[in-house]
Amino acid sequence: KAGVTQTPRYLIKTRGQQVTLSCSPISGHRSVSWYQQTPGQGLQFLFEYFSETQRNKGNFPGRFSGRQFSNSRSEMNVSTLELGDSALYLCASGGGAFSYNEQFFGPGTRLTVL
Amino acid sequence: SQQGEEDPQALSIQEGENATMNCSYKTSINNLQWYRQNSGRGLVHLILIRSNEREKHSGRLRVTLDTSKKSSSLLITASRAADTASYFCATGETGANSKLTFGKGITLSVRP
Numbered sequence: 001k002a003g004v005t006q007t008p009r010y011l012i013k014t015r016g017q018q019v020t021l022s023c024s025p026i027s028g029h030r031s032v033s034w035y036q037q038t039p040g041q042g043l044q045f046l047f048e049y050f051s052e053t054q055r056n057k058g059n060f061p062g063r064f065s066g067r068q069f070s071n072s073r074s075e076m077n078v079s080t081l082e083l084g085d086s087a088l089y090l091c092a093s094g095g096g097a098f099s100y101n102e103q104f105f106g107p108g109t110r111l112t113v114l
Numbered sequence: 115s116q117q118g119e120e121d122p123q124a125l126s127i128q129e130g131e132n133a134t135m136n137c138s139y140k141t142s143i144n145n146l147q148w149y150r151q152n153s154g155r156g157l158v159h160l161i162l163i164r165s166n167e168r169e170k171h172s173g174r175l176r177v178t179l180d181t182s183k184k185s186s187s188l189l190i191t192a193s194r195a196a197d198t199a200s201y202f203c204a205t206g207e208t209g210a211n212s213k214l215t216f217g218k219g220i221t222l223s224v225r226p
Contacts, residue, residue, distance in 0.1 A: 004156070033214070043202065043216035056213050090156060100144055100206030100214050105156035 001026055004093050004106035012112045018079040021109045025072050025093030032074040033099045034066060037088040037108070046089075048099045049074055056099070078111075086113045118146075118203040118217030126223040133190040135220045137203030138183075145206040146179055146186045147214070150199045157202065161188075195226045 005024045013019050025032050034046040045058040049068035066076040072093075078085055088110050092103035121136045137146070145164045149157040163170045163179045163186070170177050176189040190197055200219045207213060 035216075042218040045213050045215065048213060056211060058213075088154060092157075098206075098208070098212055100208060100212050102147065102159050102162055103157075103214060104159065105149075107156045108154075110154070 001028075004091060004104050006089075006091050006106035006109050008109060009107065010110045010112075012114065013081050014114050015081055015083060017081050018077065019081060019111060020075055020077045021089055021091075021111075023074045023076075023091030023093075023106060025074070025091075026095070026104055029093035029095050029104070030072050031094040031097065031099050032068055032072065033092045033094070033103065034074070034076050035090045035092065036060075037090060038086075043090070046076065050097065050099075081113045083113050085111065087111060118205050118215065120201070120203055120217045120220045122220060123218075124221045124223075126225065127193055129193060129195055129224055129226050131193055133193050133197070133222055133224070135188045135190075135201055135203075135222070137186045137188070137217055139186075139203075139205045140184065141205075141207065143181075143205045144208045144212075146177075147204045147206065148175075148177060148186075148188050149202045149204060149216075151202065151219070152199045160201075162206075190222075193222075193224045195224050198222060198224045 033048040048056040068074045088108045090108045092105045118139045147162045148160040174191045202219045204214045204216045
């Protein structure tokens with residue numbers, strides 16, 4: 001089976017712009033979670049989707065949003081980018097119904113905000 | 115907010131030695147997992163131990179869980195240079211706010 005794929009792998013944006021990141025889970029996986037990783041804050045949970053429904057959301061401002069499509073692919077969007085949004089954004093998929101079980105991570109999207 | 119806290123933050127050992135990493139957490143958990151991350155890439159799942167288990171093995175990995183002390187340890191035996199990476203513990207929490215919560219990680223360097 002192909003692993004979790006994320007596109008793009010690298011992205012450079014300027015403050016105020018918006019960005020959309022994409023994640024394709026492992027075939028058959030219906031749970032997709034997103035995490036933000038920074039040197040200062042570590043891995044922070046953003047949100048979790050299951051069968052097109054957002055089941056859980058982390059403590060991030062409303063500028064961070066996401067969605068999941070009927071084929072389980074997911075996108076996350078960040079509007080009005082700030083310098084502090086520079087991070088590695090990781091997507092993970094799980095074969096079970098809950099994101100607290102084993103997760104399979106993609107390679108991440110490295111976002112740099114200038 | 116961080117649930118798991120790993121200890122030490124950094125560990126440097128010689129190839130062939132054992133590496134022990136510890137993780138403490140604060141709330142009730144369904145399971146505890148360990149992940150590895152190589153330099154800025156995606157995380158790789160290593161092992162999962164459920165809250166009703168005390169010890170689990172997988173190849174050169176041994177993980178223990180003490181729910182009374184809310185702590186876990188990961189032992190990597192006979193370490194190799196390829197084990198050099200960051201290691202994260204993650205607690206699986208159930209309930210209305212079910213999710214995986216990661217610690218800040220341990221940087222392991224294995225010297226050849």
